Amino acid sequence: MGKKKCRLYSSEYLQFGFAASPANEHLPMCFEKVFSNDTMKPSKLKLHFTRCHPDKNGKDVSCFQALREKLMKRRTLSSTLSCLSRRDRDGLAASYKISLRINAMAQDVEDTLCSWLKQSEFSLQVDESTLPGNEAVLLAYVRFIREEHFVFIS
Known part of the structure; x- marks a missing residue:
């Protein structure tokens, strides 16, 4: 049994509506569905494209490039979580700052009152x-x- 050929993503696949997967650049991705290495033959990609996406058949490569850009710019779970954690961290820091300022003001009032009472x-x-x-x-x-x-x- 021969060694299995490992195919890599090619920019030619864009004409069939396939972009490189954000998770693994070697695998093609068609409208958010990632394909295995076995389906990376141009004939199989073209067959999938004509069967599953007949409405996109005959479109220009620039249309698929725009779709790829839109796909790459979308929010991912990690970016959403990092945004939320940053917001939580900023909120926690603000809460500590407010707490410190309230304590400083209370200490100032206490010091002023004690100095008045001493006099x-x-x-x-x-x-x-x-x-x-x-x-x-x-x-x-x-x-x-x-x-x-x-x-x-x-």
Whole structure:
């Protein structure tokens, strides 16, 4: 038994409506259907083309080139997933930035309030309460006067 001949995709196959497969450039692809090495004989490709795609018979090669370009430009699963993962990654980074900014603002407010309390007289009331889930909450109420404004913080 002789060695099996391995045929490669040829640009001549474009006249029958076959383009190179994006996954394997050595195999022909006809309108999203990839063919095996056995069917790469021009006679079999022509037979498939006339039987399965009679509406495309007689069209110019430029029409098939346009179809090939359209096929190559379409979105693949990997490009869609990479786009989605990039969007998720960007959303996660934005969420971390917002969280850091909120924490920085809270720290700034706390520092400002503590500096005001260190410089003035204030009253402090501490109370304990419970939530419906039997969780204890410690409440602190601070009252002080700042630039003729009465400030109450809980």
